[in-house]
Amino acid sequence: MEANIAVPTDAKNTWSGGGQKPFGASYGKMMMWFFIVSDALTFSGFLAAYGLTRxxxxxxxxIADEVFTHFPGLHGVHAxxxxxxxxxxxxIVSSVTMVLAVDAGHQMKQKKVAWYMFATIIFGIIFVGSQAWEWKNFISGSYGAVKTTDGKILQFVKDGHQIALSDFVVGERTDHREEHTRKNGLWFENEGTISTYSVDQVVNSYKSNPDILVRTELIDKASKSKTILSREDGLAQLAKTKMVVEGANLEVNEYGNTIFADFFFFITGFHGFHVFSGIIINIIIFFNVILGTYERRGHYEMVEKVGLYWHFVDLVWVFVFTFFYLV
Amino acid sequence: MAHAHESNTKRIWIVLIILTVITTVEVALGIVKPASLHLTSFLGTSPLNWIFIILTLVKAYYITWAFMHMEGEKKWLRRSVVWTAVFLISYLLTLLIIEGSYIHNTLAPLVKW
Structure with a gap:
């Protein structure tokens, strides 16, 4: 047995755990590990719920690679x-700079620790920014679709590729619908954004353009791609159209199941919040390093502990990446 | 600390290379989706999905063992963390995925496409 048994002590040093080191780890480090275990279970709860729903x-x-297709600077390119x-x-690179900071801490090299911590913070900020950009694209949507009265999403394709509503919808909207703002209707009342096109406009444009086909959410088992309907079947489905959907939010989702969007926002949001708090903690520790707190303390174990948290955030992302984007 | 003054820089860079290569392979497979791996089925899902899951676990191993320095911890700290997580997560996943398939098999015949 490698484990030690805790011995009662009169010393009032609860936070450091005193001289007791079960498993050869200090109090703080062991508690960080057990926090990580519980947080890992939280995340796996979310991912397992995602699995159940899927x-x-x-x-x-x-299909994920039809949803996340944007790359900065490449407009309209399928990426x-x-x-x-x-x-x-x-x-991953931010994880590497973090572990290099821990490594430099073991050698008591204050300047090196500070620089590596700084790099970690910068990469962390870049990551959160990228996630915000990803959210922005997902929320504003790329193609637009319509939703039927029985809750199904219909998308439009031309020559086998999905096209945006703006690529084929023509004419003026016939329902004379205008967005209700605080200025043009009831005083100080307004509504959410209304869609660019009306339902009639979309349906009529479909009728007048024989190149356009309707694609349903149903996945064809043999080819593992979405089913494209014939002109007649498409028209029959379009007759049930209730609303035009542009982008995704917690209520509607132009890419398909609304609950896909819900899980996307919830899981990547929860992960992004972890990254954000990791950045804050890293900044605090970074200033402590600069001020020489750990130099005076004689060891850089605090860097190691926040390092554990930071690596955990990376670890979670590896799983989110696989189950949201790949599988 | 037993590992107080040694430097592991070389190992860190090697692990970075391993993780980068694995991610590149995953993304390449995810974009190409070779029909022989994507459209066939093996143990309930496509071989491609199994490759993704296995590569993910390999990445998780390297992050935990090398970056979080689990390899340097005492055996029972390692086990109290890894075993707890692995057993509970496998249990949860098994139940929820079986349940998900059951709901699908029950509800799908009622959905008209």
Whole structure:
């Protein structure tokens, strides 16, 4: 047995755990590990719930590389997953600079620790910024779709590729619908953004353009791609159109199942919040390093402990990346 | 600390290279999606998905063991963390995924496409 048994002590040094070191680890480090275990269980709860929901809708779940297709500077270019791969790489590199800071701490090299911590913070900020950009694209959407009365999303394709509403919708909207702002209707009342096109406009544009086909959410088992309907079937589905959907939020999602968007916001948001708090903690420790706190304390174990948290955030992202973007 | 003054810089860079290569392979496979791996089925899902899951676990191993320095911890600290997580997560996943398939099998016939 390698474990020690805690011995009662009169010393009032609860935070450091005194001289007791079960498993040869200090109080703080061991508690950081156990916090990480509990946080890992939280995240796996979310991912397992995502798994349950995905299996529930296994025949209609959105296909990730048709959803996340943007890359900064490349407008309208279909770039599946390149951006999220870059984000993953950035987070791995930030993990490396963090572990280099820990390594420099073991050798009591204050300046090196400070520089590596600084690099870690910068990479962390870049990652959170990238995530915000990813959210922005997801929220504003790329193509637009319509939703039917039975809750299904219909997208539009031309020559086998999905096209945006703006690529084929023509004419003026016939319902004379205008967005209700605080100025043009009831005083100091307003509504949310209304869609660019009306339902009639979309349906009529479909009718007048024989090149356009309707694509449903249903996944064809043999080819593992979404089913494209014939002109007649498409029209029959479009007759049930309730609303035009542009982008994704917690209520509607132009890419398919709304609950896909809910899970995306919740899980990547929760992870992003972890990254954010990791950055804050890293900044605090960074200033402590500069002020020489750990130099005076004689060891850099605090850097090691926040390092554990930071690596954990990277570890979670590895799983989020796999289950949201790859599988 | 037993490992107080030694430097592991070389190992850190090697692990970075390993993680980068694995991520690149994953992304390349995810973009190309070779039909022989993507459209066939093996143990309930496509071989491609199994490759992704295994590569993810390899990455998790390197992050935990090398970056979080689990390899330098005492055996029972390692076990109290890893075993707890692995057993509970496998249990949860098994139940929820079986349940998800059951819900699908029950509800899917009622959905008209």
């Amino acid at each position: 299996f529930k809708f296994i025949d209609s779940w959105p 599946p997953m390149y951006y999220v791969a870059l984000m993953t790489f950035i987070l």
